[in-house]
Structures are given as C-alpha cells and as structure tokens.
Amino acid sequence: MASGSFSPRIEVRADSSVLFNSSNNQSGRTMFHFLCCRPNRKSPIGLGIYGDGLSPRFGRIRATGKESDKNGDQSHVDALQATIEKSKKVLAAQRNLLRQIDERRKMVSSFKESFMNPESAGESFYKQDEDRLTNVEPASADAGGFTEPHTVSSSYELSTGDGEPETGKSYMSESYHGRWNGSEELLPRSVQMDEQTPVFAHTPQASTIDSVKLEAVNESTLQEINHVEGNSSVNDIIAQLEEPISVLSNAPTVEPVDVNESSSQVSNDVEGVSNALDSKPPPLAGANVMNIILVSAECAPWSKTGGLGDVAGSLPKALARRGHRVMVVAPRYGEYAEAQHSGVRKIYKADGQDIEVTYFQAYIDGVDFVFIDCPWFRHFGTNIYGGNRMDILKRMVLFCKAAVEVPWYVPCGGVCYGDGNLAFIANDWHTALLPVYLKAYYRDNGLMQFTRSVLVIHNIAHQGRGPVEDFRYVDLPGHYIDLFKFYDPVGGEHFNIFAAGLKAADRVVTVSHGYSWELKTPEGGWGLHIIINENDWKLRGIVNGVDTQEWDPRHDLHLKSDGYMNYSLETFCSGKPQCKAALQRELGLPERPEVPLIGFIGRLDNQKGVDLIAEAIPWMVEQDVQLVMLGTGRQDLEEMLKNFEGQYRDKVRGWVGFCVKTAHRITAGADILLMPSRFEPCGLNQLYAMMYGTIPVVHAVGGLRDTVQPFNPFNESGFGWTFDAAEASKLIHALGNCLWTYREFKESWEGLQRRGMEQDLSWDHAAELYEEVLVAAKYQW
Numbered sequence: 001m002a003s004g005s006f007s008p009r010i011e012v013r014a015d016s017s018v019l020f021n022s023s024n025n026q027s028g029r030t031m032f033h034f035l036c037c038r039p040n041r042k043s044p045i046g047l048g049i050y051g052d053g054l055s056p057r058f059g060r061i062r063a064t065g066k067e068s069d070k071n072g073d074q075s076h077v078d079a080l081q082a083t084i085e086k087s088k089k090v091l092a093a094q095r096n097l098l099r100q101i102d103e104r105r106k107m108v109s110s111f112k113e114s115f116m117n118p119e120s121a122g123e124s125f126y127k128q129d130e131d132r133l134t135n136v137e138p139a140s141a142d143a144g145g146f147t148e149p150h151t152v153s154s155s156y157e158l159s160t161g162d163g164e165p166e167t168g169k170s171y172m173s174e175s176y177h178g179r180w181n182g183s184e185e186l187l188p189r190s191v192q193m194d195e196q197t198p199v200f201a202h203t204p205q206a207s208t209i210d211s212v213k214l215e216a217v218n219e220s221t222l223q224e225i226n227h228v229e230g231n232s233s234v235n236d237i238i239a240q241l242e243e244p245i246s247v248l249s250n251a252p253t254v255e256p257v258d259v260n261e262s263s264s265q266v267s268n269d270v271e272g273v274s275n276a277l278d279s280k281p282p283p284l285a286g287a288n289v290m291n292i293i294l295v296s297a298e299c300a301p302w303s304k305t306g307g308l309g310d311v312a313g314s315l316p317k318a319l320a321r322r323g324h325r326v327m328v329v330a331p332r333y334g335e336y337a338e339a340q341h342s343g344v345r346k347i348y349k350a351d352g353q354d355i356e357v358t359y360f361q362a363y364i365d366g367v368d369f370v371f372i373d374c375p376w377f378r379h380f381g382t383n384i385y386g387g388n389r390m391d392i393l394k395r396m397v398l399f400c401k402a403a404v405e406v407p408w409y410v411p412c413g414g415v416c417y418g419d420g421n422l423a424f425i426a427n428d429w430h431t432a433l434l435p436v437y438l439k440a441y442y443r444d445n446g447l448m449q450f451t452r453s454v455l456v457i458h459n460i461a462h463q464g465r466g467p468v469e470d471f472r473y474v475d476l477p478g479h480y481i482d483l484f485k486f487y488d489p490v491g492g493e494h495f496n497i498f499a500a501g502l503k504a505a506d507r508v509v510t511v512s513h514g515y516s517w518e519l520k521t522p523e524g525g526w527g528l529h530i531i532i533n534e535n536d537w538k539l540r541g542i543v544n545g546v547d548t549q550e551w552d553p554r555h556d557l558h559l560k561s562d563g564y565m566n567y568s569l570e571t572f573c574s575g576k577p578q579c580k581a582a583l584q585r586e587l588g589l590p591e592r593p594e595v596p597l598i599g600f601i602g603r604l605d606n607q608k609g610v611d612l613i614a615e616a617i618p619w620m621v622e623q624d625v626q627l628v629m630l631g632t633g634r635q636d637l638e639e640m641l642k643n644f645e646g647q648y649r650d651k652v653r654g655w656v657g658f659c660v661k662t663a664h665r666i667t668a669g670a671d672i673l674l675m676p677s678r679f680e681p682c683g684l685n686q687l688y689a690m691m692y693g694t695i696p697v698v699h700a701v702g703g704l705r706d707t708v709q710p711f712n713p714f715n716e717s718g719f720g721w722t723f724d725a726a727e728a729s730k731l732i733h734a735l736g737n738c739l740w741t742y743r744e745f746k747e748s749w750e751g752l753q754r755r756g757m758e759q760d761l762s763w764d765h766a767a768e769l770y771e772e773v774l775v776a777a778k779y780q781w
C-alpha cells in the first residue's frame with residue numbers, strides 16, 4: 001500500500017444529509033459512504049469524508065508531491081496535526097451517530113415485521129414504534145387523505161355495563177345524544193375550523209389512524225435506511241471506524257494536493273462539521289425525547305396563586321432543556337403581551353352551551369405557551385378559583401376538553417404536536433379531568449393510542465368534590481360514573497374529580513418523597529389514600545426545583561432598586577445585610593442590623609399553620625425580633641395579621657395581599673423564614689430561602705422534611721431547624737434554638753447560610769426524574 005497522503009474533503013451537504021464514502025475506486029482510494037442522522041431531527045445532518053491517506057505520521061503527508069519535512073514548513077504540519085485531531089473528534093462523533101442509525105434500522109425492521117404480521121408484533125412493536133412517532137407530525141390533510149377531525153366510524157361496539165355489547169349506539173351520556181349520530185359528528189364537541197387558520201392537524205378515522213401514521217413513519221425512515229443500506233453495511237462501517245486511525249493510516253496514496261489549499265479546506269470543513277455538532281449537541285434526553293404538554297390552571301408569570309403556577313412556569317423549561325418538545329397549556333385570564341392569536345377557533349360543549357375558544361401562543365425559553373381564551377376565563381387572573389363550585393367546575397370542564405385537543409389544532413412554530421409519542425402532564429384536581437377525557441373520548445375509541453397522561457398531585461386537600469349528580473356536567477359516557485363516585489366517612493358518597501383522574505392517569509407524581517408516603521395515610525390522603533394505595537405502583541415522589549431565572553440572588557430583578565442589591569455566595573456577607581436594611585426601610589421597621597428579621601410568605605389558611613405563628617407571637621415579640629408576614633387568604637387570618645401589626649408597630653408587619661416583588665425582597669432581606677405548615681406537599685419558599693442564605697425553620701412534614709436537613713452543631717451540617725409536630729410550643733422551641741445560634745454562634749450561622757446557597761436546587765435534576773416517569777408511561781400499554 002502506498003504511503004499515505006492526505007486530502008480528506010469534508011462536506012456538509014445542503015440538504016443536510018450525511019455522506020461518508022467507503023469503497024475502493026479505481027485510483028485505489030478508500031471511500032466511506034454512509035448516512036448520518038442526528039437524533040430527533042427531521043432532516044439528517046450530513047458529514048462526508050473522502051478519507052484517503054490520513055496518517056498519524058506527518059512526515060508522510062504529501063503536500064505538493066514532496067514530503068512536508070522537506071519543505072520545512074512546520075506551521076503547515078502543525079495545522080495539519082490540528083486538523084487531524086479535529087478529524088478524529090468528528091469521526092468519533094460519526095461513530096456515535098452510526099450507532100444510532102443502526103438502532104433506527106433495527107426499529108424499522110421491526111416496523112416492517114409488524115406490518116407483515118401485526119398480531120405477532122406484540123408489545124415490543126408498540127414500544128419501538130413510539131420513538132419513530134416522536135418526530136412524525138400530523139400529516140397535512142391532503143397527505144393523509146382526510147380532513148375532518150375526530151370522525152368516528154359509524155359502527156362500533158361497546159358495553160352497556162350489563163355485559164351486552166351494543167352496536168351502533170353512542171356511548172356518550174345523555175347530553176351527547178343528538179349531537180353525535182355515529183357518522184360524521186365530532187366526538188366531544190363540534191369543531192369549527194377558521195378558514196384562514198394555518199392548521200396542519202388532522203384526526204384520522206379510528207380505523208386508519210395507526211396505519212397512516214406508520215406509513216408516514218416508514219416512508220421517511222426507509223428512505224434513510226435505504227440510503228445507508230444501498231452503499232455499505234452500517235455495521236461494516238462501524239467496525240472500520242472502531243479503529244479510525246489504523247484504517248486511515250493504511251489508506252492508499254492519492255494524487256498530490258496543495259497542502260495550503262487542502263489543509264485550510266479540511267480545516268474549514270472539519271470546523272464546519274464540528275460547529276454543526278457543537279452548536280446542536282444531542283439532547284440530554286437522548287432516545288427518550290418526547291412531545292410533552294403540561295396543562296395547568298395557572299402558570300407563572302402570567303397567572304399564579306401559589307406554587308402550582310411556579311411549577312407550571314418552570315418545569316417545562318427544564319424539560320425543554322433536555323431536548324423534549326414542550327408545551328404549556330393554561331387559560332388566558334387576561335391580556336398577555338407575549339402571546340399572539342393563533343387564528344384557531346373551536347367550539348366546545350360545556351354546561352349545555354356551545355362555547356367558542358381561541359388560542360394564543362408564545363414561544364419562550366424553548367417552550368410553547370398556549371393560552372386558551374374564552375369569556376369564561378377572562379378577568380379571573382386575580383381570582384383563578386373564584387366563583388361558586390359549579391362555576392369552577394364548568395371552567396375546568398371546558399379547559400380540559402379544549403386542552404386535550406391542542407396537539408391536533410394549535411400549530412406551534414407552524415407544526416402541530418400531533419398525538420404520537422405525546423404525554424400530557426395534568427396538575428391537581430383542576431385538570432384531573434384531562435386523563436379521563438383522553439381515555440373516554442379517544443383511547444377507548446382507538447384514537448390517541450400513543451398518548452399518555454401523568455397526573456401531578458400538588459395538594460390533595462382540594463379534590464373537586466360535589467354531589468354525585470355533578471357527573472352530568474362532565475359529559476362522559478354513563479359507565480364512567482364509577483371513576484368519579486367515591487365514598488368516605490366525611491363526604492359520604494360523592495362525586496370526586498381527583499379520584500377519577502388518579503384512576504385514569506397512566507402515572508401519578510407527587511412533589512416530594514415525604515408527601516408520597518403521607519398520601520397513603522388516612523390523614524395525608526384526605527380520604528383518597530385508598531385510591532392512592534391501590535395505585536401505588538404508578539406513584540412517584542419528585543421534589544420540585546427552583547426556577548433560577550426567577551429566583552437567584554445574583555440576578556433577581558426585584559433586588560435591583562430601592563437600596564436592595566444582588567449578591568452571591570462570595571458577596572452575601574455584605575449583600576444580605578444591605579437587603580435587610582432596605583427591607584426594614586421599605587416596611588417602616590427600625591433599621592437595626594443586629595435584630596433577627598423573621599419572614600413568612602404564603603396563603604393564609606389552615607395548611608400553612610399561620611395560627612401557630614399567631615400563638616407564638618407574644619413569645620416572639622419578647623425576644624427582640626422583627627417579624628414580617630406576607631399573605632392572602634382566609635378573611636379571619638388576614639384580620640389577624642393586621643391586628644398584630646397594629647399591636648406591635650415597631651416589630652411586626654402584616655402585609656395582606658399578593659405581591660411577587662415583596663415575596664422576593666422578604667426572601668432576600670429576612671434572616672429566618674418560618675414555615676410551620678400543617679402539611680406541605682413540597683413547599684417552594686424554603687427552597688428559595690436556602691438559595692438566598694435565609695435560614696428555614698419548618699415543621700418536618702412532606703417536602704419540608706425532605707429538603708430541610710436539621711442543623712447539627714456537632715458536625716456543622718444541615719440547613720435549618722425542624723420541629724416534629726404542628727404545635728406552637730414546638731415551633732417556639734425550634735425558633736429559640738435558631739435565634740440563639742444567630743446571636744451566639746456567628747460562624748455556625750454563616751456555615752448554615754453557605755451550605756444552603758451552595759446547593760443545586762434547580763429544576764434540572766427533577767426534570768430528569770420526570771422524564772423517567774414519562775418514559776415509563778410511554779412504554780406502559
């Protein structure tokens with residue numbers, strides 16, 4: 001074999017396909033030719049290397065027909081060495097990509113097999129094909145050959161509940177008869193398509209949906225694979241690439257090339273390829289990438305009454321960072337500047353009326369935010385759960401009906417999400433109807449077969465309870481009443497939306513490990529412990545994270561004015577006292593650096609243990625402390641706050657209202673944060689506090705126990721103080737120790753602050769765990 005001469009040409013093709021030649025041509029060149037696809041991209045990204053003489057021995061690299069050491073141009077040698085190093089990296093990346101191609105090829109073989117013999121395909125078929133469906137958007141109406149969504153075959157079978165199948169009758173509850181005649185009528189509602197709307201979605205007939213999707217999958221996949229197979233076996237190429245250097249060093253000689261031109265060309269090409277690879281790294285989620293739609297009654301910063309809004313605004317961003325395509329669906333309670341009208345209009349039946357909804361959307365931080373607009377939601381921004389029980393129920397029925405169809409009708413970035421490889425994340429009772437609708441309207445009818453639902457429990461105390469007759473408002477087939485009907489000693493037999501959601505969801509998550517355990521007890525489950533125990537296999541606790549764009553003392557926007565300042569782990573010793581002084585000034589409290597400033601932020605209700613603080617206040621004011629409480633909720637507790645402020649003007653501030661800026665400033669300016677919650681599924685304020693160097697004193701329950709490791713003075717570990725029963729005396733005991741440490745053990749105090757601030761409390765880890773749950777749901781059949 002002739003000595004190696006180097007003239008690799010690397011090209012990124014305009015169509016993004018990958019070309020890598022590996023065949024011996026007449027001139028004796030070794031050519032690699034293969035196709036690379038980057039995962040989770042519709043179009044493959046291409047690399048082409050015509051490798052014919054890349055040698056690790058630079059002296060053998062030919063320039064203009066002479067050996068490079070002869071021309072003495074060391075700089076060229078260096079440049080080539082650098083190029084070779086880069087080439088190695090590219091080859092390593094290619095090898096990785098080839099492995100993925102191989103996996104895809106296997107997957108497609110499985111598809112083929114399944115088409116030939118669908119019955120024998122079994123579960124593995126479904127498992128494998130969902131990966132392919134990830135990137136299959138709903139075909140355009142013409143592509144699929146159907147335009148009318150939700151058309152259901154006129155002939156179907158269902159059980160009436162007495163074991164006798166009925167043919168040709170609607171399974172819908174009474175309110176559906178007349179609207180759905182089993183022919184061209186739409187399932188849960190009639191849909192109006194705005195003619196101007198660029199809607200790409202379709203909903204195929206039940207009988208055709210799977211085959212159409214699979215055809216679409218197969219066509220594109222087979223093209224890719226044929227490209228690979230038509231040239232060289234992927235495994236062969238991989239085998240050759242196992243030792244890229246030896247392969248290349250043994251390559252035959254090629255015509256002399258101008259090293260200047262060649263090396264710079266190679267350098268540029270490799271650079272281009274490297275950049276292409278670097279700028280779009282493979283998703284962290286790898287092959288698990290999914291389409292995810294989080295559905296929530298509130299979403300910060302647009303709407304928020306508490307922690308649910310925070311989670312809906314931040315978890316999706318962390319999931320998007322892992323490479324998933326993520327959407328949040330929330331009601332549009334007001335004018336949101338960022339969100340544009342999508343042009344899509346639909347009509348849904350709710351409370352016996354045809355209600356038109358429209359969709360607004362924004363793309364922020366990698367997430368599609370879709371807001372459902374309708375007169376029923378408008379102006380409820382400050383009173384999201386306002387109105388009577390029936391008002392809220394009707395709003396949530398409408399919201400869930402519209403939300404479950406968003407993946408079909410709302411084109412985000414021009415393309416709808418579609419229903420393949422899709423998972424919904426519903427939150428609390430307000431959206432617990434979504435898993436039920438998904439099942440009753442679609443999956444029971446052979447639609448949305450690849451869509452899954454996960455229900456997150458943020459607070460089981462609110463369940464959407466009512467009399468059994470409320471069932472008629474949710475528009476479901478009669479036999480679905482069994483999911484909702486629930487008996488407990490407190491409510492007797494009643495209608496319970498959370499119960500139905502827990503049963504219908506594919507998986508259930510709650511927001512801490514501690515709470516997942518408590519939910520199984522009669523006290524913690526608020527009656528639903530029976531259902532939770534029955535469904536224990538699908539329950540998982542995942543502690544919430546912190547949205548570090550919003551809550552980080554280094555960048556917090558609310559600390560940029562009025563004497564506050566941003567601070568970090570390096571500067572908190574000066575930054576925090578400055579924020580404390582600014583807070584004291586803003587609240588009109590005496591500006592005293594030495595006095596411990598205690599904060600409380602939260603809903604004023606039984607859960608948050610405000611009454612325990614009330615009991616402890618006479619003791620507290622004797623301790624020479626300052627106390628600021630921010631909250632809104634129960635009228636009597638709001639009054640109580642105001643009274644305390646009136647009584648102890650120089651020590652206590654009771655701020656009644658909902659003010660995000662003040663919440664941030666208290667978190668930064670206070671020394672101690674009190675959270676005597678009776679129960680706390682996770683709790684976010686203690687997490688924020690620790691990030692800001694503020695020491696939490698908490699009732700060790702639910703997520704508080706999970707996240708606040710008690711201070712141990714013997715080995716200087718822990719983050720705060722905990723007490724083991726929701727009693728004022730216990731609170732006083734823990735707070736007493738905390739104050740003592742604050743006053744007498746400055747170093748320990750600083751250590752507590754530092755350890756809290758050093759934690760990584762971001763959403764990234766939690767998002768990874770959510771991903772595990774979503775993947776488990778996806779493969780559950």
Ligand SMILES: Nc1ncnc2c1ncn2[C@@H]1O[C@H](COP(=O)(O)OP(=O)(O)O[C@H]2O[C@H](CO)[C@@H](O)[C@H](O)[C@H]2O)[C@@H](O)[C@H]1O
Nearest residue numbers: 306307308458602631657658659660663680681682683684
């Ligand atoms: N008056 C006020 N003004 C400004 N901001 C205010 C405020 N009152 C509360 N907030 C803010 O609302 C959020 C409340 O978070 P929590 O975790 O305490 O929530 P909540 O009990 O509502 O949520 C439920 O869901 C969350 C999320 O899963 C769980 O952490 C929690 O345990 C569970 O009870 C925090 O961002 C807090 O700063």
